[in-house]
Amino acid sequence: MELLKQSIRQRGIALSEQVLKVDAFLNHQIDPLLMQAIGREFAARFREDGITKIVTIEASGIAPAVMTGLELGVPVIFARKHQSLTLTDNLLVASVYSFTKQVESTIAISTTHLSAHDRVLIIDDFLANGKAAKGLISIIQQAGASIAGLGIVIEKSFQQGRAELEEMGFRIESLARVISLKDGQITFLD
C-alpha cells in the first residue's frame, strides 16, 4: 500500500535493527485519513470472506480495526490487556509477551461477544514474532469461531511471525513489509 509506505518512509524512525517507531501516525499520534485508507484496503482484501467480527488488541490496533469494521459493516472487539471492573463476564484468555514493552501480559475477550458462528478477521498494527497474533488466534479458537485471516498494517518481515503463522495455515495480508532496519534505513520487501 503505497500511501502507507510513504508515511513510513517520511515519518517512521528505525530506532534499532529491530524496532521501528511510527509514533507520528499509528502508535501515539494517529492519522485518521491514513487509517481510513487502511480500513478500505483491508476491507477490499477480505470483502468476499464472510467476515462477521473483527478482533484486535488494545491500544494501537483499535484505529485500523475500527476503520475496517466501518467499511465491512461489522463490529470490532478489542482484546483487553488490563483488568477492568466492567469486564466481568466469562473470559477467554491467552498469555502474550510484548517485545516493545518487555512484559508478559494476559489478554482477554468476553465470551459474550464472540461465538462459534463468527468468522473473524484479525487486525493488528504490527506483526513481528507473532506472539500477539497467536494469543488472539488462541482466544478466537477457544470461542469456536473460524478465522478468515490476519490484516497487518506493518510486517517486520525479518522476524519469524509470518512464516510461523503461514505454517499454521493462516492467510496474512500485510500492507507494508519491512525487510530491514539496518543502519537506520527502512527497506521494504518489494
Place this chain on the structure above:
Amino acid sequence: MELLKQSIRQRGIALSEQVLKVDAFLNHQIDPLLMQAIGREFAARFREDGITKIVTIEASGIAPAVMTGLELGVPVIFARKHQSLTLTDNLLVASVYSFTKQVESTIAISTTHLSAHDRVLIIDDFLANGKAAKGLISIIQQAGASIAGLGIVIEKSFQQGRAELEEMGFRIESLARVISLKDGQITFLD
C-alpha cells in the same frame, strides 16, 4: 444524541449505582457505525473552534477520537498509560487514578506531537469524577497548547467531574448524560 442513548438503553448494563457497562458497543466491542455518528456529532459541535489536534487516552477513547479527527481533518494523539520502547521522547506526564480499574497510573504524551500552537479538543469515552480529563488537561497545559473543550461520549452526571471542570472554565459537550443508575435503571438527564 438519540442514537447513542438508544444504544445505552438497549445494550448498556447498570452494574451498580456507580458503574455503567457498555462493553457491547464502546469499551470492549465497538460499533463502528455508532462511532462514526459520534465523531460527526463532536465535529459539528466543535467545527468553528479552530481545532488542530484531538487528544484522548488509551484504549476506549481512541475509536470516538479517531472518528472525530476524520471528520475535522486533524490528527489524534492518545495518551499512553503504559511505557513502550518506542515512546522515548521528552514526555509530558500526569498521574491519574482510574476508578473502574482501581489503579493509579501515569499517563504520557510526547512533546513531539503537541506544541503551544495547538488548539486541542479532548475526547473521552466517560466523564465521571474527572480524573482522566484533569490529567489530560495538565499535559496539554504543560505543552502550552490551548483547550477548546471536552467531548464526552457518556457523562455520569451524578458524579462531580462536570461541575469541577466547568468551574475551571472548560466547555463540556456530553452526548449522553446519565443522571442515575439506581435499581439497575439507566436514567438520562433530559
